[in-house]
Amino acid sequence: MLRGHRVSRGMTQEDLAAASGLSVRAIRNLEIGRTRQPHPQSARLLAGALGLTDQACADLLRAARQGGRQPRPTAPAPRVSAEVPRGRCELPADVPDLVGRAEVSDQLVRALTERVPASVARLAVVTGGPGSGRTALVVRVAHRLRRQFPDGQLHVDLRGLPAGPQRAAALLGRLLRSLGAVNPPESVDERAALLRAELSVRRVLVVLDDVDGEADVRPLLTGSSTSALLVAARRPLVTLKAAATVKLGPLSERAAVHLLASVVGDSRAAAEPAATVAVARACWRLPLALRIAGSWLVARPYRRMSDLATLLRDERTRLDHLSVGDLSLRASVLAHLSGLDATERAALRSVARIGGVHFGLCDLVGLPAAGDGVERLLLANLLTPTPDGRYRMESYVRACVGDRDTPLVPVAAVR
Ligand SMILES: Nc1ncnc2c1ncn2[C@@H]1O[C@H](COP(=O)(O)OP(=O)(O)OP(=O)(O)O)[C@@H](O)[C@H]1O
Ligand SMILES: [Mg+2]
Known part of the structure; x- marks a missing residue:
């Protein structure tokens, strides 16, 4: 009820805190139901700051006395359904054999969970060249964070959205529907405001893959730290303040060999150590190329690692061989x-x-x-x-x- 009144007046939690004299944290705890029975004086301060009518004020004070269980709000109902099942998880499958990224994975988890002022958006960015493993890393980190963001883990691959001006509307509409909105507003601004209002009172992790630039992300930055945004981008989002920006380069030689071995099987890699290193180097120690090269060998149990090394020796034709199934380095x-x-x-x-x-x-x-x-x-x-x-x-x-x-x-x- 409190949130409905606040959002319908276009106030942020900070605005309401300033107007009522309560802390932002106290207001947030009330809105997410962590505090169910505020002190009557606090409820009166909130009602005053919101400028409620007599009836709405009486309803709010009664709800405060009864622990928020009664009665129906008189404010316009929020457009996002309150009955949305909690914890909707849209994350793609984790990559079980992720190698060489433990340190950056820890860094991102820390960045998105450390204590920050209540009004600061949580944002972390993973950037890197094509096939460097951005998607795999953000998915891994998102899985690690599921418990910290129990109200949902949403995922959008922006490569699948239209380019140009419809892109922002499509992205915001998609996220609002994931949060239970049946009829998202038409205008981009209203969509963005409604989404930020929702993210400000829930603990949701939003993962955006293949972001092109700041414009894709800026509308989602809330004035609250309850939710978090984890982004895989083709370039760093330099004008946004991120808690961490991680740039992925090639794997170390050791990790590259490890990745090949995990795809083709340890015994096959160990049987030809020199050829395995040669393949890892020919693949520029790039996760996507290594995964593809390894898969080539998996599909051909009768071929040897040295055959693969020979196939990849010529740089002029190497790219032609680095395509298997739906993975292609050239397409990336x-x-x-x-x-x-x-x-x-x-x-x-x-x-x-x-x-x-x-x-x-x-x-x-x-x-x-x-x-x-x-x-x-x-x-x-x-x-x-x-x-x-x-x-x-x-x-x-x-x-x-x-x-x-x-x-x-x-x-x-x-x-
Ligand atoms: N550190 C890693 N360890 C093991 N496998 C990895 C690692 N990083 C990526 N991969 C695998 O390599 C392939 C390419 O990775 P991914 O799709 O994450 O790269 P990307 O940088 O997002 O590529 P794109 O430029 O196409 O978006 C995937 O099959 C993924 O599972
Ligand atoms: Mg990707």
């Missing part, structure tokens, strides 16, 4: 490239044309990648800086950039 890279703007695409093409994996700024003089272009490609996780002050573009990225006249394929065509 193209999806990643499809999020670039025109300037970044031009910069990427000019770098790809230089030839060779390493390059320095002097190689770029007069090219679109000079200056800001390189910075933007670094942020988009398509280049890596090297210790000698130069840059690296991996051959799997270069191979997908194609010729100067080939358009980079839009994401819809990749899927």
Whole structure:
């Protein structure tokens, strides 16, 4: 009832706290039912701060006396049903054999559960290049956090949503429906406000996969720390204040070998240790490439690890072999490239044309990648800086950039 009155007046918990003289925490505890019988004086302060009519005020005071069990609220009913089953879990399956990410996984769990001021949104971001394992990591962390966010763990893959202006409305509508809204409001602003109001009084974990930029996330940032947002993004969300931003690179060689062994079986990997290391290196120690290469071998019990190493030896054809079932490194890279703007695409093409994996700024003089272009490609996780002050573009990225006249394929065509 308290929440209904507050939301219908467009007040945040902080506004109500300031107007009533109660603490934000006291108000939050009342709204989520943790405190069921406030002191009558507190209830009177709240009624005054909300400017309730006599009847609504009497109802609120009676509800406060009776522990919130009675009677029906007279405020407009919140548009999200209160009867939604608690703990709706939309998370995809956990990756049981996740390797090499224990430290960052702990860091993200800590970031989303540590004590923060009640009015600060909890946000953590995982970024990295194509196939670096962003999805697997956020899913793992989300599973670890299920108990801390018992009112639901929602999951949206933004690759499946339309690009352009309808995207925000589609995302907000999707999340509101997951929280039980039957008829989400039409306007994007109203949807965002209603979603934030709901997330502010529940303990929900929202996982967004394949986010393009800040615009996808900003409307969801609440003025409350009860819920949390865990995001896998193609680039860091630099203008948002995140409790943690984790950037995924290649696995260590040891973890890469471990991942291969867990896919093909320990005995097969142990039988040919040198070939296993060669395959791990040929796969750039990239989780997606390793998973695909391992699966190739699993599907061919009569082939040896050294056959796979030979198959992947030639860098010019390697990418063609890294596709199995619904996993394809090329498709992942193209999806990643499809999020670039025109300037970044031009910069990427000019770098790809230089030839060779390493390059320095002097190689770029007069090219679109000079200056800001390189910075933007670094942020988009398509280049890596090297210790000698130069840059690296991996051959799997270069191979997908194609010729100067080939358009980079839009994401819809990749899927
Ligand atoms: N640390 C890891 N240990 C074991 N397997 C992993 C690890 N990281 C990712 N994988 C596996 O590698 C594959 C690709 O990972 P994932 O989909 O998480 O990458 P991504 O960065 O999200 O890729 P995309 O660019 O396509 O979004 C999946 O099959 C996943 O299970
Ligand atoms: Mg992903």
